[in-house]
Amino acid sequence: MLSTGGLSTDQAPPFGVPLQFFLTAPWFAVAAGLVLAWQGPDMLATRWAPASLAAAHLLGLGFLGLVMCGALFQIMPVLAGVPVPGAVWVSRVVLACWAPGAAGLAAGFLVGDDGLLVGSAGLLAAGILTFAAAVGWGLRESRAVPETVLGMKLAVIALVVALALGGLLLAALVNRVGLFALPAWVDLHLSWALLGWCGLLLVGVGFQLVPLFHVTPPYPAWMRRHAPAAILASLLGVSLGHWLDERLLRLAAEAAGLATIQAFAVLTVWRQAQRHRPLWDVTLSFWWLGLGCYTAAVAVWAVGGDQIVVGGLVLAGTAVAIPMGMLYKIVPFLAWLHLQGRQLSAGRLDVRLPHMKSFVPARRGHAQFALLAAALALLLGAYLGLEDLARAAGLVFAAAAALFWLNLVGAWRRYRAMLALIATTAQAKSGA
Numbered sequence: 053m054l055s056t057g058g059l060s061t062d063q064a065p066p067f068g069v070p071l072q073f074f075l076t077a078p079w080f081a082v083a084a085g086l087v088l089a090w091q092g093p094d095m096l097a098t099r100w101a102p103a104s105l106a107a108a109h110l111l112g113l114g115f116l117g118l119v120m121c122g123a124l125f126q127i128m129p130v131l132a133g134v135p136v137p138g139a140v141w142v143s144r145v146v147l148a149c150w151a152p153g154a155a156g157l158a159a160g161f162l163v164g165d166d167g168l169l170v171g172s173a174g175l176l177a178a179g180i181l182t183f184a185a186a187v188g189w190g191l192r193e194s195r196a197v198p199e200t201v202l203g204m205k206l207a208v209i210a211l212v213v214a215l216a217l218g219g220l221l222l223a224a225l226v227n228r229v230g231l232f233a234l235p236a237w238v239d240l241h242l243s244w245a246l247l248g249w250c251g252l253l254l255v256g257v258g259f260q261l262v263p264l265f266h267v268t269p270p271y272p273a274w275m276r277r278h279a280p281a282a283i284l285a286s287l288l289g290v291s292l293g294h295w296l297d298e299r300l301l302r303l304a305a306e307a308a309g310l311a312t313i314q315a316f317a318v319l320t321v322w323r324q325a326q327r328h329r330p331l332w333d334v335t336l337s338f339w340w341l342g343l344g345c346y347t348a349a350v351a352v353w354a355v356g357g358d359q360i361v362v363g364g365l366v367l368a369g370t371a372v373a374i375p376m377g378m379l380y381k382i383v384p385f386l387a388w389l390h391l392q393g394r395q396l397s398a399g400r401l402d403v404r405l406p407h408m409k410s411f412v413p414a415r416r417g418h419a420q421f422a423l424l425a426a427a428l429a430l431l432l433g434a435y436l437g438l439e440d441l442a443r444a445a446g447l448v449f450a451a452a453a454a455l456f457w458l459n460l461v462g463a464w465r466r467y468r469a470m471l472a473l474i475a476t477t478a479q480a481k482s483g484a
Contacts, residue, residue, distance in 0.1 A: 064129050065139040067390045067467070072143065073122025074379055075460055076151050080114025081372060081453035083158070085427070088446030093439035099360045106158040111367045112245060113154040113176070115453075119375040120253055121146065121183055124204070126386065131200050131260050134190045142186045149179030166226040173222050180215050184208050199276040203256015206284050210248025217241040236294055239302075243290045246366060247283060247309045254374065255279050255316050265381040266336070268323040275319060282312045310350050317343040334417035338377025341425060345369025361435050368449065369428055376424070376456055383460055384411035387467040391474070400474050411463040420459060423452035 084107040088095055091103040098104065125143055129135045136142060153176025160169035187208050191201060218241055224234060259276050262268055270276075289305025292298075321343060324336055349365035352358070388408045395403055430445035 064386075064389070065125055065135065065143070067386055069139050069143045070122040070126040070386065071383070071460075071464060072147055073118045073125070074383060075457065075464070076147065077115045077118035077122070077375075078453045078457035078460070080110045080118070080154065081456075082450045083155075084110040084115070084368075085446045085448075085450030085453060087158075087162070088431075089443045089450065090446070092443045092446075093434065096360060096364070096434055096439070096442055099363060102161050102164060104360065105161040108363065108367055109154060109161065110158045111371055112250075113157070114151070116250060116367075116371045116375060117154065118147075118150065119379065120250070121150065123257070123378070123382065124183075124187055124253075126382070127257060128187065128190055128204070131257070134193050136186050136190050138186065142182065146179045146183045146186075149175050149182065153177075153179055169222060170226060173219060177215060177219065180211060184212050199280060200256050200260050203252050203259070203280045206280055207249050207252035207256065210244050210252055210287065214241060214245035214249055217244060233297075240291060240294050242363075243287060243306065243309070246371075247290075247306075247313070248287050250371065251309070251313050252280055252283055255283065255313065258316065258320065261378065261381075262320055262323060265385070266324050266333070267328045269326055271319055271323065275315065279312055279316060283309050286312065307354075310353065314347065314350055317346055334414055334421055335377040335380045337418075337421045338373045338380070338424075341421070341428070342370045342373030342377065345373065345428065358435075364431060364435065368431060372453075373424060376420075379460065380412055380417055383463050384408040387411050387463055391467065391470050394471060394474055398474050403470075403474055406466065406470065411466050412459050416455075416459050416462070420452055420455040423448055423455060427452055 087103050087107050087110070091101070095101055095103040095107065099108075122143075125136050125139055153172050153174075156168055156172025157176060160166075160172055187204070191205050191208075217237065221234070221237055221241055224237075259271050263270050286305045286309030289308065290302050293300075293302030293305055321340060324339065345365045346369070349362045349370070352365065353362050385408055388405060388411070391405050395401065395405060427445050427449035430441045430448060434440075434442040434445055
């Protein structure tokens with residue numbers, strides 16, 4: 053059983069706060085799949101293709117960014133012991149800026165419209181900075197698990213740095229500033245976005261969520277203490293290597309950061325294999341698929357393989373599969389937690405709450421996983437030379453993301469139905 057000690061609906065924001073992000077995010081993955089289906093092999097030829105840039109931002113900023121953002125609104129009160137200040141209105145402002153900003157940025161890359169790019173980037177920056185300010189203000193008072201709080205703090209800092217670098221690159225793209233060695237600046241931007249924002253948040257939060265949701269032994273103390281600092285050190289090394297134009301320093305620092313997250317990946321699989329309840333859970337399928345894609349990406353990077361393959365494995369694989377696996381645990385858990393709070397406040401202990409696994413039936417989760425795995429297999433085939441598979445990969449990927457959205461909507465509808473039942477029985481009792 054999950055331990056819910058210290059969790060309460062008084063601490064947590066309303067269910068709608070994180071859910072609005074979770075229900076918006078899948079449509080960015082749908083859009084990325086449709087872009088691939090539209091552009092086909094041309095999109096996989098180079099990472100500088102407009103469609104490649106659009107899809108990368110749809111997945112990195114749209115899908116992954118919104119999922120992580122929504123999760124932090126919920127995770128901070130639970131794991132860090134502090135809420136995001138003004139969570140309800142802040143979340144609305146952030147979503148109203150972040151979602152259209154990310155969509156407009158992707159559209160700007162596709163059509164080559166500088167005005168759309170600049171306007172969308174400004175809107176996106178407003179959302180990210182509002183989010184970072186609110187989260188940072190809340191975390192300054194946290195006295196909870198040090199490694200998790202540190203991971204959150206460093207992840208938010210990395211997000212702001214990635215935003216600043218992205219703004220600089222956009223200014224260069226529209227000829228507002230001049231940058232030498234533009235590809236190196238792009239690599240630096242990606243390092244702070246993927247290793248920093250995503251990697252730090254995945255590691256810091258994973259230390260708590262994997263043992264909580266999969267009932268595993270805790271991660272080793274040395275990993276929990278040193279991993280966030282090691283990733284930060286690698287990012288500083290990459291930045292210094294870029295500043296000094298020292299390629300070996302950049303490569304060594306990148307290798308250190310990748311190795312740290314790879315160690316987390318290996319330990320995660322090992323811990324999940326040691327879980328106290330050995331029954332297979334569909335969320336494990338997503339975790340292992342995502343971690344497998346990350347391991348493959350590191351291997352391709354280590355042998356000097358094509359960077360677009362590395363990016364595809366990380367963005368379409370790791371950055372999609374693991375958040376999906378997390379949400380198949382988080383959304384049912386939050387639905388059950390809020391229903392329990394409503395049940396207690398209404399005094400309706402006679403109303404039986406549904407089991408958490410019933411919010412998303414296992415067969416639907418397995419079906420959606422099969423679609424995602426098939427899409428990644430087709431994408432890998434396209435990378436290996438079977439270019440005709442690219443369009444099919446895009447269509448199947450879009451279908452997997454759409455089914456994911458439907459599964460989350462199904463959980464939300466079940467939650468709403470139970471709320472109505474509790475309210476109805478409470479009224480009947482008061483009128484008796």
